[in-house]
Amino acid sequence: MAELVFFSGTMDCGKSTLALQMGHNHSARGRIGLIFTKFDRMGESVLSSRLGLSMTAIEVTDDLDFWEHIVGSLTRGLRVDYLICDEAQFYRPEQIDQLARIVDELDIDVHAFGITADFRTQLFPGSKRLIELADRVQVLQVEALCWCGRKATHNARIIGGVMVVEGEQVVVGDTAAATTGLVEYEVLCRRHYMRRMNSHSARAAARDADILPFDLDICPVPPTA
Numbered sequence: 001m002a003e004l005v006f007f008s009g010t011m012d013c014g015k016s017t018l019a020l021q022m023g024h025n026h027s028a029r030g031r032i033g034l035i036f037t038k039f040d041r042m043g044e045s046v047l048s049s050r051l052g053l054s055m056t057a058i059e060v061t062d063d064l065d066f067w068e069h070i071v072g073s074l075t076r077g078l079r080v081d082y083l084i085c086d087e088a089q090f091y092r093p094e095q096i097d098q099l100a101r102i103v104d105e106l107d108i109d110v111h112a113f114g115i116t117a118d119f120r121t122q123l124f125p126g127s128k129r130l131i132e133l134a135d136r137v138q139v140l141q142v143e144a145l146c147w148c149g150r151k152a153t154h155n156a157r158i159i160g161g162v163m164v165v166e167g168e169q170v171v172v173g174d175t176a177a178a179t180t181g182l183v184e185y186e187v188l189c190r191r192h193y194m195r196r197m198n199s200h201s202a203r204a205a206a207r208d209a210d211i212l213p214f215d216l217d218i219c220p221v222p223p224t225a
């Protein structure tokens with residue numbers, strides 16, 4: 001019985017590496033699949049991981065119809081055993097419905113990988129629909145750590161070193177981007193997300209106060225304006 005599985009986590013949790021590993025494991029067992037991604041850090045039509053691995057992938061545009069794409073492939077005589085769908089948080093909800101239909105009616109496994117929530121802690125539309133429809137949601141238990149050493153559970157958007165909580169939902173950046181005015185992302189624990197304290201401001205506070213940066217006195221919850 002095929003399954004729709006959502007592997008979810010924060011940024012930096014090794015999702016794309018796991019997606020690539022899964023693709024490799026399937027093909028080593030003689031299974032044939034298709035790999036999809038959207039806004040990969042290396043550009044269109046490639047699935048890449050921070051560890052430097054990559055695979056050719058199909059770019060998911062807004063008008064891609066997964067159902068028609070897969071039925072078309074099968075009609076042309078191609079074999080499709082499974083789909084790997086990376087960056088699924090960026091897919092449209094309708095596209096997630098198409099993936100569920102592929103699982104149910106074509107008996108093809110779909111492994112979707114994505115970030116659950118955006119930099120405002122709101123669910124991405126694609127992730128929300130996956131949580132609603134998936135047979136299983138597997139939360140990737142990660143190595144990603146906040147600067148304080150706690151497990152990182154939230155994605156923060158940083159512009160010019162300062163954490164922001166308003167703006168467009170999708171602005172593709174990288175955790176490794178240079179700081180000046182560019183959009184970067186940093187994973188934080190909830191405590192430091194709520195206190196809007198990213199590593200840059202923590203360092204600045206530590207320099208100013210000469211005390212530990214996770215002291216709550218210098219790390220207050222910002223007033224809600």
Ligand SMILES: [Zn+2]
Nearest residue numbers: 146148189192
């Ligand atoms: Zn923290």
